[in-house]
Amino acid sequence: MRIGVDIDGTIKDTRCAAVQVYNEVLNRNVKPEEVTDFYLDKAYGLTPREGARLWRKLEHRIYALAVPLEGAAETLWKLKRRGHEIYFITARPGMKHIVQVTKDWLKKHGFPYDPSRLRMGAQDKAKIARELGIQLFFEDAPKHLDRLVEEGIPTVIVDAVYNRDYPGLPRIKSWDQVPPLVEEMEKRLKHV
Numbered sequence: 001m002r003i004g005v006d007i008d009g010t011i012k013d014t015r016c017a018a019v020q021v022y023n024e025v026l027n028r029n030v031k032p033e034e035v036t037d038f039y040l041d042k043a044y045g046l047t048p049r050e051g052a053r054l055w056r057k058l059e060h061r062i063y064a065l066a067v068p069l070e071g072a073a074e075t076l077w078k079l080k081r082r083g084h085e086i087y088f089i090t091a092r093p094g095m096k097h098i099v100q101v102t103k104d105w106l107k108k109h110g111f112p113y114d115p116s117r118l119r120m121g122a123q124d125k126a127k128i129a130r131e132l133g134i135q136l137f138f139e140d141a142p143k144h145l146d147r148l149v150e151e152g153i154p155t156v157i158v159d160a161v162y163n164r165d166y167p168g169l170p171r172i173k174s175w176d177q178v179p180p181l182v183e184e185m186e187k188r189l190k191h192v
Contacts, residue, residue, distance in 0.1 A: 001135045007090040009140035010158045017066035038162040071175035073110045080112040087117045094121035126151035
């Protein structure tokens with residue numbers, strides 16, 4: 001089976017890293033649990049435009065700093081060893097330094113990284129998933145969840161405070177919940 005996996009908020013705790021870097025740069029003391037929206041703007045009193053500019057300036061630091069979600073790398077390796085193809089599909093921009101920090105992070109933290117299976121700049125993840133023949137996608141961001149659902153891509157929500165109201169899809173709170181979901185999807189695909 002071909003499995004699509006987002007990076008930020010899905011296999012890595014980007015939010016805590018972002019809060020740490022924003023606090024340092026803005027001389028603030030916001031706690032990660034105080035950030036309840038997908039974007040950090042509101043928690044820091046920034047307009048969407050100010051927030052986008054600050055993110056662009058700091059994103060390479062944030063991406064390098066964040067730690068993996070517990071069990072994500074191990075679970076993806078188990079799936080790969082069972083013959084599944086793992087594609088990392090991220091909206092991160094395809095700028096050279098961002099691509100490099102992404103590749104370095106995946107390698108450093110022991111993910112089953114294959115350069116031919118990394119898609120950067122995926123603003124429309126559903127379109128890319130469709131082109132790649134992705135049969136199951138793991139995602140946290142509501143705007144991407146919307147498009148994946150529209151395109152009929154089987155999707156699992158990786159739980160976050162900003163997606164708890166998203167209805168109708170399977171949800172995981174930890175990566176150890178993934179193998180049974182994948183097995184169930186495999187069974188369904190065999191009967192189609």
